Amino acid sequence: MWSDIEKRGRDALTRDMTEMLESGDRVGSFNVTFGDLLFDYSKTQMSTDDREALLTLARQAKLAEKRDAMFNGHRINETEGRAVLHTALRNLSGRSIHVDGADVMPGVLDTLTRMEHFAEAIRDGSFTGQGGAITDVVNIGIGGSDLGPVMAYAALAPYADGPRVHYVSNVDGAHIHDTLKGLDPTTTLVIVASKTFTTIETMTNAETAKRWMAEQVTDPAAQFAALSTAADRTADFGIDPSRVFGFEDWVGGRYSVWGPIGLSLMIAIGPNDFRDFLSGGHEMDMHFCGAPLAQNMPVMLALTGIWHNQGQGHATRAVLPYDQRLLRLPAYLQQLEMESNGKRVSMDGADLKVDSGPVVWGEPGTNGQHAFYQLIHQGSRVVPCEFMVAARGHEPDLAHHHQLLVANCLAQSEALMRGRSLDEARALMAAKGLTGDELDRQARHRVFPGNRPSTTLIYPQLTPHVLGQIVALYEHRVFVEGVILGINSFDQWGVELGKELANSLAPVLAGDDAGADKDPSTRALVAYVQAHRA
Ligand SMILES: O=P(O)(O)OC[C@H]1O[C@H](O)[C@H](O)[C@@H](O)[C@@H]1O
Numbered sequence: 036m037w038s039d040i041e042k043r044g045r046d047a048l049t050r051d052m053t054e055m056l057e058s059g060d061r062v063g064s065f066n067v068t069f070g071d072l073l074f075d076y077s078k079t080q081m082s083t084d085d086r087e088a089l090l091t092l093a094r095q096a097k098l099a100e101k102r103d104a105m106f107n108g109h110r111i112n113e114t115e116g117r118a119v120l121h122t123a124l125r126n127l128s129g130r131s132i133h134v135d136g137a138d139v140m141p142g143v144l145d146t147l148t149r150m151e152h153f154a155e156a157i158r159d160g161s162f163t164g165q166g167g168a169i170t171d172v173v174n175i176g177i178g179g180s181d182l183g184p185v186m187a188y189a190a191l192a193p194y195a196d197g198p199r200v201h202y203v204s205n206v207d208g209a210h211i212h213d214t215l216k217g218l219d220p221t222t223t224l225v226i227v228a229s230k231t232f233t234t235i236e237t238m239t240n241a242e243t244a245k246r247w248m249a250e251q252v253t254d255p256a257a258q259f260a261a262l263s264t265a266a267d268r269t270a271d272f273g274i275d276p277s278r279v280f281g282f283e284d285w286v287g288g289r290y291s292v293w294g295p296i297g298l299s300l301m302i303a304i305g306p307n308d309f310r311d312f313l314s315g316g317h318e319m320d321m322h323f324c325g326a327p328l329a330q331n332m333p334v335m336l337a338l339t340g341i342w343h344n345q346g347q348g349h350a351t352r353a354v355l356p357y358d359q360r361l362l363r364l365p366a367y368l369q370q371l372e373m374e375s376n377g378k379r380v381s382m383d384g385a386d387l388k389v390d391s392g393p394v395v396w397g398e399p400g401t402n403g404q405h406a407f408y409q410l411i412h413q414g415s416r417v418v419p420c421e422f423m424v425a426a427r428g429h430e431p432d433l434a435h436h437h438q439l440l441v442a443n444c445l446a447q448s449e450a451l452m453r454g455r456s457l458d459e460a461r462a463l464m465a466a467k468g469l470t471g472d473e474l475d476r477q478a479r480h481r482v483f484p485g486n487r488p489s490t491t492l493i494y495p496q497l498t499p500h501v502l503g504q505i506v507a508l509y510e511h512r513v514f515v516e517g518v519i520l521g522i523n524s525f526d527q528w529g530v531e532l533g534k535e536l537a538n539s540l541a542p543v544l545a546g547d548d549a550g551a552d553k554d555p556s557t558r559a560l561v562a563y564v565q566a567h568r569a
Pocket residue numbers: 177178179180228229230231232233234237288289374527530
C-alpha cells in the first residue's frame with residue numbers, strides 16, 4: 036500500500052495544478068467545511084483517484100476503530116500503558132467516559148469548577164496577594180505545560196480582561212530574571228505547571244520564584260498554585276491543596292491546555308470564554324467522530340499531510356498563519372506534531388517502512404514573506420504550505436489592514452501554484468529594454484517554477500470557540516497521521532537521553548567529576564566553559 040502511495044505521489048510531482056483546477060468541480064470537491072471553518076486543499080497535486088487511495092490507506096489502518104478506542108478510554112498509549120483522553124477535558128456533553136470501568140467525567144468537571152472559582156476569585160479581587168489584588172500571573176512550565184497556554188493567551192488577547200499573564204519556561208536564568216524584573220511580588224500569583232512536577236527547568240524556576248517572593252512576602256507559598264498529576268510533590272513544595280489542580284496520566288503534556296494547564300488562560304480571559312474554547316474543541320471532536328472520512332476535516336488535513344510527506348517526499352511542512360496573534364502556533368504545532376509523530380519505529384517495535392512525520396516550521400504572515408518565502412518560491416526543495424487566515428480581524432477601525440493581510444495570504448498560495456514561466460520573465464525583461472544574453476540571464480533569475488502545493492484554512496474570526504476548533508483539528512490530524520504510520524503518537528522517549536546526559540554533565544561542569552566517560556569533543560567544550568565563566 037505504501038508503495039502505491041509513494042508511486043502516486045512521485046508521479047504527480049509534474050502534474051499541472053492549474054490545469055487540474057480548471058477541470059471539473061475541483062474547488063467544490065477538494066475542500067471540507069465544518070462549523071465555522073473551511074479547509075481548502077484544491078491547490079495540491081492530489082487527484083480524485085489519489086484521494087481514494089489515501090482514504091483506503093486510512094481504512095486499512097483501522098482509523099475509525101482506533102479513533103473510537105481513544106475516545107472510549109482504551110489504553111492506546113501502549114508504551115506507557117495509558118489511555119489518551121484529553122478529549123474528556125472538553126467533553127461538555129454530559130456523556131460519561133470510562134477508564135477501567137470508572138467514569139472520569141465527575142473528576143474532570145469537579146476540577147473545572149474549582150478552576151473557575153479560583154479564576155473568578157482572582158479576577159474579582161476576592162483572592163488577593165499579600166499586597167492587594169493580583170495584577171500579574173507568572174506561569175512556570177515548559178513543553179506542554181507552557182506552549183499551549185502561551186499560544187492561546189496570545190491568540191485570545193482581545194478577550195484578556197484579567198490580570199496580565201507572563202510565561203517562564205527556559206532554565207536560562209535570563210528568562211525568569213527578565214520576567215520577574217518589574218513585577219511586584221506582593222500582587223503576583225505564581226503558577227507552577229508541570230504534569231510530573233519533576234521537570235528540572237520548571238522546578239529550578241519555581242524555586243527561584245519562591246525566593247524572589249520570599250524577599251517581600253511573609254508567606255510566599257500562599258501566592259503559589261500548582262497544576263500537576265503529582266499531588267504529593269506539590270505538597271512537598273508547600274502549595275496548599277486548595278490551590279492544586281490535578282489531572283490524570285491520560286492527559287498528555289502536549290494535549291493538556293484544555294484542563295488545569297490552561298488555568299493561566301482562564302484567569303486571563305475568564306471562565307466563560309474558556310468554556311467557549313472547550314466547546315469549540317468538543318465540536319471538532321464530534322465532527323471527527325461522526326463525519327464520513329472524505330468530509331472529515333482532521334482526516335483530510337492528515338491525508339494531505341501524508342500525501343505531501345510520505346507520498347511526494349516533501350520533508351518539511353510550513354505552517355503560515357496570517358494572524359499575528361497566532362505567532363506561537365507554529366511552536367505549539369512543532370511540539371504537537373514532531374513530539375507525537377517524530378518516531379522511526381512502529382507500535383510493534385519494527386522499523387517504519389516510510390519516513391516519520393515531517394519537520395514543521397513557520398512564522399506568521401506577512402512577516403515570513405520578507406524573510407524565508409524566497410526559498411519557498413524559488414528554492415530547489417518544495418515546501419508544502421499550510422496557510423490560515425480569518426475573514427475579519429478584531430479591529431474594525433483597521434479593516435484596511437486586514438484586507439491587505441488577506442490579500443497577501445491568498446496571493447501567496449496563488450503565486451506558489453501559478454509561478455512565472457521563462458517566457459513571462461523574458462517578456463518582463465524585454466519590457467525593461469534588455470536584449471540578448473543579458474535578457475536571458477536576468478530572466479532566469481525571475482522564473483518561479485510554480486506548481487507548488489498549499490492548503491488554506493479560513494475562519495470568520497479568531498474567537499475562543501474557533502481557536503478551540505483549530506487546536507482540536509490539529510490534534511486529530513496528528514492522531515490520524517500517527518494511526519496511518521502505525522506509530523504511538525502519545526509517548527516521547529526521544530526526549531529522555533538528552534535529559535539523562537544533562538544530569539550527568541552538571542557535576543562535570545561544576546568540576547566535581549572529571550568526566551572521564553565523556554567524549555573528547557564534549558570534554559573540550561566543558562573545558563572552554565570552565566575557562567571562560569569566571
Ligand atoms: O509537564 P511536565 O511534566 O513538566 O513536562 C514538560 C514537558 O517535558 C517533557 O520533557 C516532554 O518532552 C514534554 O512532552 C512535556 O510537556
